Amino acid sequence: MTATWHTLQGTPLLWLAVTLLVFEGADRLSKRSNRHPLCHPVLLATPVLIAILLATRTPYPVYAQNTAMLGFLLGPATVGxxxxxxxxxxxxxxxxxxxxxxxxxxxxxxxxxxxxxxxxxxxxxxxxxxxxxxxxxxxxxxxxxxxxxxxxxxxxxxxxxxxxxxxxxxxxxxxxxxxxxxxxxxxxxxxxxxxxxxxxxxxxxxxxxxxxxxxxxxxxxxxxxxxxxxxxx
Amino acid sequence: MAQVARLYPQRPGKWIPAFAGMTAGMWWPRSLTSNIPAYAARNQPSLPRSIPRRAGMAWHPAMIAAIATLLLCQLLGEGIHLLSGLPLPGAVIGMFLLLGWLLLRPGERPTLVQVSAWLTAHLSVMFVPAAVGLIEEGPVLAKNGVAIVVATLASTLLTMAVTALVFRWALARTEPTA
Known part of the structure; x- marks a missing residue:
């Protein structure tokens, strides 16, 4: 069990899945609030993800490394x-x-x-x-x-x-x-x-x-x- | 035709195979096969041929070209950034390059528009990992948090007011009727 967790903890699979799931939940809440600026999905998702990292004792660099794919997209988005x-x-x-x-x-x-x-x-x-x-x-x-x-x-x-x-x-x-x-x-x-x-x-x-x-x-x-x-x- | 159409009902918004409408009749003279269910069933779309398609965003080969265009502009921008030592980020140089390229080569580019609109629409999720990085900035926040928030709020208000007033003033000078 612990071994499985340690293996998964170092994979983009786990952290991308967690990030997207949390974001999707936040996005639904935001939609329900009729897109009120204070209910922006990032504002809702970030504290939840920080809590998850703290609860699982995952160092931020591990998380950052395994979600780098999302950040990479910012480049082409800027060009766009x-x-x-x-x-x-x-x-x-x-x-x-x-x-x-x-x-x-x-x-x-x-x-x-x-x-x-x-x-x-x-x-x-x-x-x-x-x-x-x-x-x-x-x-x-x-x-x-x-x-x-x-x-x-x-x-x-x-x-x-x-x-x-x-x-x-x-x-x-x-x-x-x-x-x-x-x-x-x-x-x-x-x-x-x-x-x-x-x-x-x-x-x-x-x-x-x-x-x-x-x-x-x-x-x-x-x-x-x-x-x-x-x-x- | 009817056979396959029944197998793949086209519901808007659902994933449907791109070739759902393509039947044996397209390969053989229609009259020979179209009434024979066995043929229709045998010619149902194979896996590689069925491309997911959705109401909002159709995925098609030209999108590779559009993505490649965006990445190439960013790559060139990054190259210019590294070679020239300009503090301008590579992606921003890439943005200028793409704008120049688009202005120089006339023509509609529906796919590029679609891809970049998709990227822009999903900007939020892309910077979530960066925002989570706040976890490491506790001390900085404790020391400068108030100043940063006050400055951000005041500056946003000022910027909006100044931009609006200058724009209105300048418009009134160039378009006296407005």
Whole structure:
């Protein structure tokens, strides 16, 4: 029995099965909550999986090694972000100037504000590098955090928090600012809250959702460029 | 035809063999075999021929090409990243490469659209293992947790407001009617 367990503990079979099962359960709960941002499957699944690792005394590196296949898919998924941009090229081209200006302003605000506040709290360089890419989609944020010397796991969670919060405040905040154009509303949600903002925007309006997707993909590129520039300087 | 069709009823959303509709009649003149149940039964789809197909996502050979395209772009991006020493992640360089390639070569690419949409739709499950990595960051969280959460919330709010206001302002200048 123990021997069997020890053999299985070192296999992707066990950990992929456990991860997918837990995620599927979390996803069903999330669906039942009508996709409320606070019920995001990752938010529900992560604590459960952490508890399972603690209960079975599995060291995290063993788990990470055996679920590396899932993480690998983040690479091609990041490359695939080019596809929605390309599909919506006509929309992007029509408002290219204002779009890029807003993108630059939003991206810069995101980086400066988050690093500024953490710095004011006395965060180390490692923490600054972790939070700097907080407004971009998770795979890019993790890659950037790693590149800049941050902690990818923490970056993933920071991005998650930003997404949940962004999706929750999008409608009240944009109403308070009296923004009526759905292109503007969607784009702002996508730039500030990546996939969460995009999902939220699609719930409200089709055009808004499309612009949120554009904002998310463009911001991934812009933040990567700005942070690269920052790292080089 | 009817024989095989009854063996493989096409229920939307269920897995059905891709060649369920293909019968003996396609290989022989229909009149010779189509009425003979034995022939229909003998020519039912063999295992390698039955490809799972579902309402949402049909799996077909062009998908290999689409996946290969994504991986090739990432590979080239990673190569550029390693050779040039640019701190830009390889996958992000790959994204630019793919965008450039798509813009340079016109044409519809339904399969690439489908595959990348599928990947994007399932991003969440892909970063679960990374999020579980928090298990090792206890000390960092205890020390910086509050700062990180405060900064993240404030920055999200600011970013959304700034982006929206700048976009509206710039749009109003270029499209006076809006």
């Amino acid at each position: 972000l080019a596809v929605p941009l390309w599909r919506n090229r006509a929309l992007v081209r029509r408002a290219a100037g204002p779009l890029l200006l807003a993108l630059f302003a939003g991206s810069l605000t995101a980086i400066v504000s988050v690093t500024g506040i953490v710095w004011a709290f006395g965060g180390s360089a490692q923490i600054l590098a972790t939070v700097a890419p907080r407004s971009v989609t998770t795979p890019v944020a993790m890659a950037l955090a790693q590149q800049l010397g941050g902690i990818p796991a923490l970056a993933a969670v920071v991005v998650l928090i930003a997404g949940v919060f962004g999706a929750m405040i999008a409608t009240p905040l944009l109403n308070a600012l009296r923004i009526q154009d759905y292109r503007v509303r969607g784009f702002a949600a996508g730039v500030a809250a990546h996939g969460f903002g995009t999902a939220r925007a699609f719930q409200v309006d089709e055009l808004g959702g499309t612009f949120a997707g554009i904002g998310m993909a463009l911001n991934a590129a812009m933040t990567a460029l700005l942070l690269t520039l920052w790292a080089v300087l």
